[in-house]
Structure formats: structure tokens, C-alpha cells
Amino acid sequence: MAANDEQTRDHGQDPERRTQFADLIRKRRAELNESLATFAEKAVDPVSGVRVKRGVIYRLESGEPVTPPGVEELRAWAAACELPLEALQDAAGQQFHGVDPLRSGSAEATAYVRKLDRVPADQRANLMRLIDSLVPPEE
Known part of the structure; x- marks a missing residue:
């Protein structure tokens, strides 16, 4: 035992x-x-x-x-x-x-992330560059 x-x-x-x-x-x-x-x-x-x-x-x-x-x-x-x-x-x-x-401050942000996997890789890279130009990445 x-x-x-x-x-x-x-x-x-x-x-x-x-x-x-x-x-x-x-x-x-x-x-x-x-x-x-x-x-x-x-x-x-x-x-x-x-x-x-x-x-x-x-x-x-x-x-x-x-x-x-x-x-x-x-x-x-x-x-x-x-x-x-x-x-x-x-x-x-x-x-x-x-x-x-995923926890986010808004339902809108969560919805974006859920759809992100359906975006082709090259477009995701472009999207990330756009986001980085609007909101600089944290270091």
C-alpha cells in the first residue's frame, strides 16, 4: 500500500x-x-x-x-x-x-486574435509591421 x-x-x-x-x-x-x-x-x-x-x-x-x-x-x-x-x-x-x-481588455481584441490564424503568414507579417508602426513594440 x-x-x-x-x-x-x-x-x-x-x-x-x-x-x-x-x-x-x-x-x-x-x-x-x-x-x-x-x-x-x-x-x-x-x-x-x-x-x-x-x-x-x-x-x-x-x-x-x-x-x-x-x-x-x-x-x-x-x-x-x-x-x-x-x-x-x-x-x-x-x-x-x-x-x-486569451484574456484581453476587450472582446474586440480577442476576436482579432481568434481570426489571426486564418490570415496567411506573409499577411500576418505585414499586419505585425503595421501594428508596430502604430504602437511600438515593448522592449
Whole structure:
């Protein structure tokens, strides 16, 4: 038993257990005042038809281990939550991958950054030069 305790301490769970995605789902289901069954019925990806099953929702909300959702599952969660996909992506990134979402002083700046990856590399370089000419880079 002592060996198992030592293994858990050395290689086990992260001391900072992240629950942002589970918290968001639990909170949103409560706000919508929906039963687990009703919420699960709505958890369907409108693009692919992939569903999030009731058991997965229950396990997530109860803190049991779940497989991190892919984009199809995230779209299904977003449909059930009636929230933008990005909100679910941010929470899932925090909980499952330790990635904190972009925080900015304005929603406009966040929207720019979200679109930036779709701009070709050469245009991103031009855009950065333009931004640097307007607001000099910090040293």
C-alpha cells in the first residue's frame, strides 16, 4: 500500500486539479434548469450528428474521469449549453490541457486574435509591421 501511495504522490494527479469545463457544464445546465436527460437530448453536433451521451455528462459533472472532447463533441456540448463554441473550447483547454484562454481588455481584441490564424503568414507579417508602426513594440 505504501508503494501505491508513493506512486500517486510522485506520478499521480496534478496538485492543481482543473475543473473549468465540468464547472461550466454543471453551471450552465443548472441555469437552463434542465434534467440530465433533457440536456443530453440537446447535446448533438449540428454538423456531424455526434452526440454526447448522458453517462458522459454525468461522469463529467460528478468529477469522474472522462476522455477530453474533440471538436465534434465540443460542438455538441455547445449546442446543449446554448453557448458559443469558443467558450467550450476555452474551458476544455483549461481543464484537459492546462491551456489558459486569451484574456484581453476587450472582446474586440480577442476576436482579432481568434481570426489571426486564418490570415496567411506573409499577411500576418505585414499586419505585425503595421501594428508596430502604430504602437511600438515593448522592449
